Each structure stands twice: as structure tokens, then as C-alpha cells.
Amino acid sequence: MNCRNSACSHSNDTCEAYVELGEYFVFNSKIYKYYNKSKVVSGENRLYGSIVEEESGKTVFKNSIPTDMSSELAIDDSEAILYVRVLSDDIVKVDGDRHAYLLDKNFNIIYCHYNIGKFPWGAILNGNYYYINDINEIVKVNLTTFESKSIASNGKAFMADNDENFIYYSNEFSELYKLSPDDESSIKIADNALFFSVQNKYIYASGGDNGNKIIYDKNGKIIADYSACVNMGADSAFQINDKIYTIFNGGVAYMDLDGKNYGEMMQ
Numbered sequence: 001m002n003c004r005n006s007a008c009s010h011s012n013d014t015c016e017a018y019v020e021l022g023e024y025f026v027f028n029s030k031i032y033k034y035y036n037k038s039k040v041v042s043g044e045n046r047l048y049g050s051i052v053e054e055e056s057g058k059t060v061f062k063n064s065i066p067t068d069m070s071s072e073l074a075i076d077d078s079e080a081i082l083y084v085r086v087l088s089d090d091i092v093k094v095d096g097d098r099h100a101y102l103l104d105k106n107f108n109i110i111y112c113h114y115n116i117g118k119f120p121w122g123a124i125l126n127g128n129y130y131y132i133n134d135i136n137e138i139v140k141v142n143l144t145t146f147e148s149k150s151i152a153s154n155g156k157a158f159m160a161d162n163d164e165n166f167i168y169y170s171n172e173f174s175e176l177y178k179l180s181p182d183d184e185s186s187i188k189i190a191d192n193a194l195f196f197s198v199q200n201k202y203i204y205a206s207g208g209d210n211g212n213k214i215i216y217d218k219n220g221k222i223i224a225d226y227s228a229c230v231n232m233g234a235d236s237a238f239q240i241n242d243k244i245y246t247i248f249n250g251g252v253a254y255m256d257l258d259g260k261n262y263g264e265m266m267q
Contacts, residue, residue: 024054027086028105031055034081034094049081049096051107061107066099066114073098073114083120087129093122102129102143111146115139123162125181130167132157138169138179151184153177159235161198163218170194174207178218189220195235199244201257206234215259226259 022035031054036047049063065077077098085093087102094101095116102111102122115133122131129141136156141148155171162168167179168189176193177186192214194207202223206213213234215223226232231253233246239257246253251266 023084025084025086025092027092028089032060034084036080047078047080049079049094051081051084051094061094061103063094063096063101065096066112069099069114085120085122087122087124091124091129093120095120100131111141111143113139113141113148119159121160123160123167125162125164125167128181130160130162130181132160132169136172138167140181140184151179152186154186154188158194159196161196163198166218168196168198168203168218170196170207176203176205176216176220178220189218190214190216195233197233197235197237199237199239199257204234204237204244224259226255226262229253229255229259229262231264232262 022033024031024033032051033054034049034051036049039046039048050059051061052059063079063081065074065079069077077096080096081094082097083095087093090105092103094103098116099112099114100116101109104110117132117134117136119132122129127143129143131139133139137150138153138157139148140151153169153171154175154177155173158170158172160167160169167181168176169179170176170193174192174194175188176190176196178189179186190205192210192212193205196203196205203216203218205216212225213227214225217223231246231248232255236246237244242257243254244257251264253264255262
């Protein structure tokens with residue numbers, strides 16, 4: 001499970017995704033696990049994060065505080081791995097407390113940045129890396145030159161998701177925007193969409209002033225209101241074949257792509 005709450009610290013067991021014993025992910029058709037091992041150092045309990053190839057048991061990456069990080073930042077950083085996100089066939093992102101690494105398919109570090117925000121999203125589009133920084137800006141990094149710049153996000157970017165062509169983001173006004181990587185222009189496609197996720201055909205959104213949960217197409221056309229699907233999330237929704245699922249405390253909620261035929265499987 002991946003935590004998509006931008007207000008979460010991802011640093012203890014109050015986070016839905018935090019587990020000291022590990023989380024699994026698939027990268028280049030192999031199964032890996034990242035985990036944090038607790039050690040007492042100078043009387044302080046610290047977590048040390050590693051990534052292990054499941055089949056061989058080989059440790060392929062050990063998280064570390066960047067050597068060139070300033071002492072002011074490093075004091076709040078750690079070796080723990082809080083989140084792993086596969087961005088492409090060749091790149092995986094590892095988030096720590098105050099730093100993030102991009103790793104290649106051999107788990108070598110190809111890029112590092114320190115201005116990570118609360119929301120651990122990242123995307124690779126057209127040879128560029130995008131993320132939300134600690135002041136809620138969308139940042140674009142050219143992965144050839146490693147030059148970076150902030151992109152206007154119509155207020156503070158709250159969370160983001162993407163498909164193969166566009167970036168979608170919400171701001172503090174619960175407005176949902178669609179951003180083109182080609183010309184960096186944004187158009188507003190919906191209101192009342194603070195939390196959301198982009199799936200194959202549709203966007204599943206919630207969190208506006210009225211509290212409704214709405215399914216949009218990718219141009220902002222309303223497909224359905226799924227507010228009656230009590231335990232179906234928006235930012236936590238994921239698609240498998242022709243169904244949308246959400247894992248909640250006690251079970252799994254599911255529905256058709258258009259919000260019909262809601263049901264729950266209880267644990």
C-alpha cells in the first residue's frame with residue numbers, strides 16, 4: 001500500500017504505508033522488498049533502510065544520508081526508507097526523511113534532491129522528472145542536464161498524479177488542473193477535487209467543499225457521482241482489469257470503472 005496523504009510524515013505506524021518489516025514492489029519484472037531495520041546508535045533508536053531482491057535475497061541498495069547535504073538538513077534526515085515508487089522501466093524513486101534518490105535499473109544513484117515535500121509523488125515524462133517540493137511547487141528536472149525549474153501550479157500544489165501524456169494536480173483551493181509537459185501550460189478541468197487518482201480512463205476525485213466523490217473523464221466531464229460508495233477512496237483507488245478497488249480498514253471495496261456495482265469484501 002502506498003500512502004498518498006500529503007499531510008502525513010510517513011515516519012511512523014500512523015502512516016497507512018509505514019511498516020518496519022517491509023513493503024514489496026515490482027521493478028523490471030523482478031520482485032523487491034524495501035524494509036527498515038532498527039538499530040540503537042549512541043542511545044538513539046535509528047532506522048536503516050535497504051532494498052532486497054526477493055528471489056536471491058541480495059541487498060541491492062542501502063539508503064544513506066547524502067554526503068553533500070548541509071548539516072542543517074542532515075540533522076533531520078535519516079537512513080530510513082519511507083516510500084518507493086517505480087517511475088519507469090529504468091528508474092525507481094526512493095524517499096527518505098529529507099532526501100529522495102532516483103535509481104537506475106541497477107540501483108545506482110542517478111539523481112538526488114533534498115527539497116522533498118510531504119507528498120511523495122514523482123513522474124518521468126519525455127525524459128524529465130517531476131515532483132512536488134517542500135513549498136508545494138511542481139518541479140521539472142531534465143534528466144540529461146539535471147537542470148531544474150519550478151512550474152507554475154496555480155497556487156500551492158497539494159497532490160499530483162499522471163498518465164503517459166499529462167500531469168494532473170490539485171491545489172489548496174480544491175481545483176484540479178491538467179498540465180501539458182510539452183508547453184508547461186495548465187488548464188483547470190474540475191472543482192471540488194482535492195484528493196484524486198488517475199486511472200486508465202477516468203479520474204476519481206473527492207475532498208471538495210460539498211464532500212462528494214466524483215468520477216471525471218480526463219477533460220473534466222462528470223461521468224458519475226460515487227458518494228454512495230462509502231468505503232471507496234479517491235486518492236487510494238487503483239484499477240485491476242475492469243474494476244476499481246480501495247483497501248480500507250476491514251476489507252476491500254470495489255466497483256465498476258463508472259461507479260456501478262459497488263461491493264465490499266470483508267476480511
